[in-house]
Amino acid sequence: YEKRNIALEIPVWDADLCTQCGKCVLVCPHSAIRARAFAEDAAKDAPPSFKHVPAKSKDLPAGTHISYQTAPEDCTGCGDCVEACPIHDKSNVSRRAVNMAAVGPLRDQERENFAFFLTLPEFDRSLIKHGTIPGSMVLDPLFEFSGACAGCGETPYIRLATQLFGDRMLIANATGCSSIYGGNLPSTPYTVNGAGRGPAWSNSLFEDNAEFGLGMRLAADQLMAYAKQLVQEQATDLGGDLAEALVNADQREEAGIVEQRGRVALLREKLATSTHPRAKTLAPVAEWLIRRSVWIIGGDGWAYDIGYGGLDHVLALPYDVNILVLDTEVYSNTGGQTSKATPLGAVAKFSAGGKATAKKDLAKLASDYGHVYVATVAYGAKDVQTLRVFHEAEAYAGPSLIVAYSPCIAHGYDMLYNQRQQELAVKSGHWPLVRFDPRLAETGANPFKLDSAAPSQPIKTFMESETRFAMLARSHPEAAQRFLEQAQRDAEQRFKAYQDMALRQDRPEGEGLAAGGHGVWTPGTQQQFNPGARCGTSPPRPA
Template structure:
């Protein structure tokens, strides 16, 4: 896991005032009352601390002097980072390229906004009259024309409303240059849908100032009116400020698959329940590193970081205390990866599921311990090249078969389980919303591409996740105990291609999309192919394992 540290670039005063001067909707008070035990001698006025933090501490770290010039204070002693300080982090000079928006090709699908792991590309739908009034206030004609070019006339937000006799809204896509790492996943997602409304361009001396000016307008123009947010089009949730609870500024790798899943979970939960009704218990892993590298915090909700092995146990304590206070409506989410849920923390997870408590779990399944340099775990696929399972003359990579945690979770009493990916936007959002609604333990395990450990390009998180589903490497399913008494009534494989077949075939060529086809696209399986592309016995064993797992799911769902 790479922790990005951009070279010093002072933030402009206007940007600092916008972020530092905005209080995160009363969350300081909630954290102060619900998350902090009595301090004794460590008395802390949290609201005052937050203001001082943004001005003094963030400024010192941005200047590169924080470690030398700042004394240890009460907040550091309490391991406290105020909400949303990641908004002040600047990644402008990490990548040489940045996305450019072509309004004439945009349909307003919101896929680019949804899939961005860094909250670096955002959208709004603003009524035409209001937008024109705001644009007319810009005195510089060149700047005004540049900003106007960011707003598209789409059928979804403009023509449909015009036909109903209502005012149409123009749809705008804006890139925050201080958050964009140049991974180009937004471009890949848009191209995959056939729209080609985004393209990467080289940065020059004018690019960053121009993009900052455009993004400042985006912040100032106001929120998307609720009438233009179609709740049936689930991707529209990120048009709402209530859904943007992950501000970016995290030090995750370019294109990180985990960050997208976390953003989407928070969006679906915040949109329905509000920021004040969400709390996170995070297990040790990449998410706790890039999500709380002092002094930067991307979250606008209360959170606490725990150890590999006990995050579900900590969540049980939080749930019990919240219920004692009458806060049953608040949603507790446990976030963890392979080690926290599959391996060392499995016993705590199992106990939590058996407790029947209303706690949700988001499993970030990278099939490897990314945080410790790519060690193999029980989530690792057979034949995968990883630390502790390196491919060599004596060892053909990972020998053991992969543990299917979602299947194990189904066997716990009355537990909601979903297996999904962030690339399948509607399936993911429906899984999160159903988990929140379910009055008991819920597990949502998500395929999360890890670029450096999987050996794939920075823009491939969504593509590889889709391919993992198509190849039966990671099938989609939802297991809802409310659907009936029998497993086949509770288990749905909807969302997978060719549900009744062993393998999916491409419609135009008839080519089989099996596990071997998936493995050919990732560096972690490269050593399982010889110079002519022939597969090893180990990889054929891995393919047989994936097919057996898929047939087991078919049997349980009553498909075969």
């Protein structure tokens, strides 16, 4: 039991104003405001102050209600949810559909309401649209109440991944902030759903986390292959149809995984009474017939610097792993040292006079392989693109790399403005949003997509709004001006280069094109494997 009770103010939901867009839930770094859909009947014994209204979504069955509820003792009072709320009261524009209020008079009441909220039955996930923000934010988070700083820009990405895939995630976490708030033992922010399923998590070193996660993938694949072999050996006893379905199940989407869980439950029943001599060998590995979603998570200090060799090694292989880089552009947990993700002109430890070289373009380097799904995201700038990227990355049966812009206290502004700074980073050209999807290359389409518009703000506006850049103007004004001018040129050139890549013509389908080096599509070459044609496991181990 660990309740920090650190918020002086907590958000209070205005059910009448709310459009149920889900943005407050999406941005919350601590999963302390959350949504749940339920049949109206389920709330008949609710405390008198518990708020719920009919769900506006036409996708949900008639009679479905929804509640947006705060966990008053877990909220940090950062205010990000209120800042993200797009709905203002027309009669008082300073009021939104969620507003901060002093916690004192609310704590007991909201504690009771949150406790009731948790007793509501979990809504059928198959009835919820996972591809929309309002829908996906009704999915329960399996990462909650971490010890991250108030307003942290990393944790919403992890929470999002657990909402979408948490019941089947294996997580390899590099040392750094995400391993500290991810495993501040004896408590853990990773949790389980009503069926007792949740992410399996472990931490490894800076220098070997990608390999650690690859090991999880190989182990899961090996166990699945072994279980399939045993199923085939016992097909006559188990029933040919069941054996066939277990071995060839399409598990790329959640619906397929749910079906496979049903088959595995049936398999267990049959094994319990089976007289086959290998039945007892199959029973303990039957669980591995269900596809696991492997996530390799860490910060930029890991991915760009100390663990880069391993990261590159894993990207160069064809295995099905999802790599999430929480890019704060500095070593956050160890006190703000420069990393290769630190931008030009930013002040950090070992760069007291401003970082003299540009940030490494990790996404572009990874996309040069051609077989890696790559994307950059910033949920505060374009949340729908972030959600889409998480789905696309997970569905891709090869390596995926998501480079996630993550505001941090080390950037030097009030974290209340976390989302505003993400938007400014994108609008100034500091953080373009891109996607590279190898599946598109297989159809002859251009795999590179530019998801953000041409910069509409000068980079100066962005840099002057963050202390990590602005402090240089006071200590080294000439250098600051020089870096500013160079950063502006870099942003323009980078956007132009991305735009050129995105505007390349699609090739006619069937020409057998594949993505080659440096974003060039090489005629006449075939990819080594076809991710779309496989399900369940990674491509076979190369000979």
